[in-house]
Amino acid sequence: MTLIERARRGEITEEIKVVAEEEGINPELLRDRIARGEAIIPKNKKRELKRLVGIGKGLRTKINANVGTSSDYTDPEEEVKKAKVAEEAGADTVMDLSTGGDLREIRRRIIQAVGIPVGTVPVYQAAVEAARKGRGIVSMTEDDMFRVIEEHARDGVDFMTVHAGVTLSTLERLKNEGRIMDVVSRGGAFLLVWMIANEKENPLYEKFDRLIEIAREYEVTLSLGDGFRPGALLDATDRSQLQELILLGELAQRAQDAGVQVMIEGPGHVPIHQIEMNIKLEKEICHGAPFYVLGPVVTDIAPGYDHITSAIGGAIAAAAGADFLCYVTPSEHLSLPDAEEVREGVIAAKIAAHAGDLAKGIPSAWEKEKEMGIARKKLDWKKQFSLAIDPEKAKKIREKRSPSIPEVCTMCGEYCAIRLLKEALKK
Amino acid sequence: MTLIERARRGEITEEIKVVAEEEGINPELLRDRIARGEAIIPKNKKRELKRLVGIGKGLRTKINANVGTSSDYTDPEEEVKKAKVAEEAGADTVMDLSTGGDLREIRRRIIQAVGIPVGTVPVYQAAVEAARKGRGIVSMTEDDMFRVIEEHARDGVDFMTVHAGVTLSTLERLKNEGRIMDVVSRGGAFLLVWMIANEKENPLYEKFDRLIEIAREYEVTLSLGDGFRPGALLDATDRSQLQELILLGELAQRAQDAGVQVMIEGPGHVPIHQIEMNIKLEKEICHGAPFYVLGPVVTDIAPGYDHITSAIGGAIAAAAGADFLCYVTPSEHLSLPDAEEVREGVIAAKIAAHAGDLAKGIPSAWEKEKEMGIARKKLDWKKQFSLAIDPEKAKKIREKRSPSIPEVCTMCGEYCAIRLLKEALKK
Numbered sequence: 001m002t003l004i005e006r007a008r009r010g011e012i013t014e015e016i017k018v019v020a021e022e023e024g025i026n027p028e029l030l031r032d033r034i035a036r037g038e039a040i041i042p043k044n045k046k047r048e049l050k051r052l053v054g055i056g057k058g059l060r061t062k063i064n065a066n067v068g069t070s071s072d073y074t075d076p077e078e079e080v081k082k083a084k085v086a087e088e089a090g091a092d093t094v095m096d097l098s099t100g101g102d103l104r105e106i107r108r109r110i111i112q113a114v115g116i117p118v119g120t121v122p123v124y125q126a127a128v129e130a131a132r133k134g135r136g137i138v139s140m141t142e143d144d145m146f147r148v149i150e151e152h153a154r155d156g157v158d159f160m161t162v163h164a165g166v167t168l169s170t171l172e173r174l175k176n177e178g179r180i181m182d183v184v185s186r187g188g189a190f191l192l193v194w195m196i197a198n199e200k201e202n203p204l205y206e207k208f209d210r211l212i213e214i215a216r217e218y219e220v221t222l223s224l225g226d227g228f229r230p231g232a233l234l235d236a237t238d239r240s241q242l243q244e245l246i247l248l249g250e251l252a253q254r255a256q257d258a259g260v261q262v263m264i265e266g267p268g269h270v271p272i273h274q275i276e277m278n279i280k281l282e283k284e285i286c287h288g289a290p291f292y293v294l295g296p297v298v299t300d301i302a303p304g305y306d307h308i309t310s311a312i313g314g315a316i317a318a319a320a321g322a323d324f325l326c327y328v329t330p331s332e333h334l335s336l337p338d339a340e341e342v343r344e345g346v347i348a349a350k351i352a353a354h355a356g357d358l359a360k361g362i363p364s365a366w367e368k369e370k371e372m373g374i375a376r377k378k379l380d381w382k383k384q385f386s387l388a389i390d391p392e393k394a395k396k397i398r399e400k401r402s403p404s405i406p407e408v409c410t411m412c413g414e415y416c417a418i419r420l421l422k423e424a425l426k427k
Numbered sequence: 428m429t430l431i432e433r434a435r436r437g438e439i440t441e442e443i444k445v446v447a448e449e450e451g452i453n454p455e456l457l458r459d460r461i462a463r464g465e466a467i468i469p470k471n472k473k474r475e476l477k478r479l480v481g482i483g484k485g486l487r488t489k490i491n492a493n494v495g496t497s498s499d500y501t502d503p504e505e506e507v508k509k510a511k512v513a514e515e516a517g518a519d520t521v522m523d524l525s526t527g528g529d530l531r532e533i534r535r536r537i538i539q540a541v542g543i544p545v546g547t548v549p550v551y552q553a554a555v556e557a558a559r560k561g562r563g564i565v566s567m568t569e570d571d572m573f574r575v576i577e578e579h580a581r582d583g584v585d586f587m588t589v590h591a592g593v594t595l596s597t598l599e600r601l602k603n604e605g606r607i608m609d610v611v612s613r614g615g616a617f618l619l620v621w622m623i624a625n626e627k628e629n630p631l632y633e634k635f636d637r638l639i640e641i642a643r644e645y646e647v648t649l650s651l652g653d654g655f656r657p658g659a660l661l662d663a664t665d666r667s668q669l670q671e672l673i674l675l676g677e678l679a680q681r682a683q684d685a686g687v688q689v690m691i692e693g694p695g696h697v698p699i700h701q702i703e704m705n706i707k708l709e710k711e712i713c714h715g716a717p718f719y720v721l722g723p724v725v726t727d728i729a730p731g732y733d734h735i736t737s738a739i740g741g742a743i744a745a746a747a748g749a750d751f752l753c754y755v756t757p758s759e760h761l762s763l764p765d766a767e768e769v770r771e772g773v774i775a776a777k778i779a780a781h782a783g784d785l786a787k788g789i790p791s792a793w794e795k796e797k798e799m800g801i802a803r804k805k806l807d808w809k810k811q812f813s814l815a816i817d818p819e820k821a822k823k824i825r826e827k828r829s830p831s832i833p834e835v836c837t838m839c840g841e842y843c844a845i846r847l848l849k850e851a852l853k854k
Binding site for chain 1: 775800821
């Protein structure tokens with residue numbers, strides 16, 4: 001029996017117990033939400049995790065960091081390092097999106113290197129292997145796709161993105177819509193190129209039951225990918241995106257009915273005033289399934305700062321109910337990130353997730369704010385640093401310039417408002 | 428006659444013409460909004476500005492950068508440099524908040540150095556001068572305050588923060604509320620300390636007509652300061668903050684009736700779910716007067732990253748109708764910023780303002796997004812850089828790693844989705 005099935009039978013499993021305790025919520029409540037598909041605990045049955053991670057309703061907003069080689073940069077060492085940097089900086093999961101070098105080797109090393117759930121996009125491997133045979137991506141077969149999916153499951157991958165909503169009908173909607181950017185999802189593009197060349201429906205859609213079977217066997221969580229997510233602000237919330245969401249809602253229900261945990265992937269590039277609507281729409285259409293958003297970035301004109309554009313979008317999304325934020329690094333849209341950019345991306349996403357948690361009313365998030373407010377009022381710098389998302393950076397900035405009065409900072413010096421008021425209000 | 432009075436008589440002044448053209452809006456519409464106090468063009472009548480800046484309804488969201496010495500760092504050169512860096516990076520105004528060194532000299536140099544509106548907080552100078560005489564801030568007199576205000580006006584300051592809503596009644600609300608952080612506004616703290624020690628009402632409130640007179644004479648825009656803005660997330664939107672807002676609404680009306688341009692300053696530290704409410708509240712209570720928000724930061728636990736926490740808050744505020752965002756630098760709550768931190772703060776605030784403008788439906792903001800989307804689709808990197816908020820940073824990141832196929836980037840290399848789809852959809 002899978003986790004979701006045991007939850008349905010009323011069992012509070014070890015995973016549920018551990019996650020409920022860490023989140024500070026009632027385990028029965030978490031069990032019910034897992035049973036209903038509103039929360040998930042991604043974990044391959046073959047994997048030992050150092051940290052179990054719950055994603056969904058009533059839980060802290062989680063964040064994912066993408067790592068992995070590209071065809072231009074294939075060093076496994078660096079990707080393992082990036083995965084570790086991400087975990088240390090506070091990522092809740094990592095995804096290995098490698099498309100260069102020995103894909104299986106890199107995947108296995110990343111899975112060994114981190115103690116948090118690991119996700120992948122198996123179709124990348126199927127496409128890359130087909131391309132390497134010299135006949136192009138379009139030469140991959142259905143069996144290639146499912147073989148690779150099973151290989152990933154056997155290797156211990158905890159969650160997988162499957163672009164099962166990329167279908168001939170969504171492609172039709174895309175053509176009728178007339179987008180600026182068409183498709184920016186790599187997995188979505190691989191499948192579309194294949195479908196167009198082979199004049200066939202997407203096997204991940206048509207043979208979705210085969211996917212469910214593998215996911216069930218290894219207890220892999222399915223992350224239903226949004227191949228039609230907008231790639232430009234002007235394309236946000238269009239008919240092809242919504243067509244795909246409808247299909248993902250149907251597929252989610254089928255997977256859940258079969259005892260498989262599911263989350264839904266979401267946009268992408270979305271202007272601020274459309275974010276809340278997108279989140280609420282997913283929650284309705286997909287019957288409360290956890291929503292995993294990629295950013296979203298709220299403008300396209302700030303390449304080099306997409307950790308900030310996505311922190312804005314991610315925070316608003318989380319506040320509106322998104323459960324899981326995929327980080328974006330400063331090098332998005334420009335280059336494969338290095339380890340320092342991974343770290344910057346994780347910190348920005350953590351800020352967004354925490355800000356969202358305050359809006360969601362998560363008690364532990366508010367507790368931290370209270371402690372920080374009190375530490376500031378007391379001018380207790382040691383405590384402030386210990387509560388900071390990045391204590392080292394905060395210390396470094398403060399220590400760069402020394403205040404003549406040790407308890408204040410050099411911004412206001414002797415005219416520190418906190419210090420002045422403390423004296424005056426005592427009287 | 429002042430600008431607002433001329434606008435009321437139906438005149439389209441040179442300032443209105445220039446700003447309307449730059450914003451791409453109908454000058455009659457802008458004139459009406461200035462007449463109603465919904466938009467302002469801060470400009471001291473003694474000042475020549477290289478760039479006129481409109482702030483308010485229907486206009487692009489503007490951003491301010493604070494510079495200025497503290498008692499610990501008094502180098503005028505550095506502050507002039509920071510002001511120039513801010514202007515070059517795209518700040519629409521700068522405020523000189525100096526409290527160390529020769530205050531008048533620094534102010535005059537900053538006013539000369541930049542071509543955009545300059546703001547100050549005159550009470551800082553009154554307080555610092557009193558403190559330097561050795562009898563403390565509380566020894567400043569009413570006449571000191573108004574003398575300094577007039578000096579700033581004569582020096583050409585375009586807008587002034589006056590904490591006229593810091594009154595005995597707001598202090599009473601503060602005491603009854605029981606905040607974590609009490610007061611974090613420096614100007615507000617100076618006045619409160621003075622009021623408590625001297626057992627007197629705030630002269631800027633009691634003698635507000637004297638303030639109006641000076642502002643009218645020099646055409647200085649009054650920025651009604653929020654001395655009671657929350658300084659911790661848990662203090663957001665409390666009774667003392669709202670008490671002050673009510674008084675600021677009354678004072679704004681009096682100033683506008685006397686022909687003086689006004690904006691209202693707002694919080695501060697606000698959780699995401701309270702931001703829109705705060706903006707809409709100000710717009711109602713202050714009859715549409717432009718709203719100048721200080722951030723807001725959406726969490727207190729990210730010192731070192733408050734350019735990001737405030738970009739999140741600022742973007743949401745702008746989307747909800749805030750007109751003017753005060754930047755926050757990474758060194759906020761830790762230290763006086765250096766020039767590089769000023770630059771980072773300006774860029775983050777520009778991103779927030781632009782993201783807000785998209786939600787506001789500003790046509791020029793959407794035009795840029797469209798151009799960027801098309802440039803991305805075409806893989807036209809030169810055009811992408813030219814449209815970027817910070818072309819140099821974007822270039823640097825891209826050039827750090829060279830793609831083997833020149834038209835793509837190293838994130839996806841040969842598997843670039845845009846490139847793949849372009850080919851496939853052609854068929």
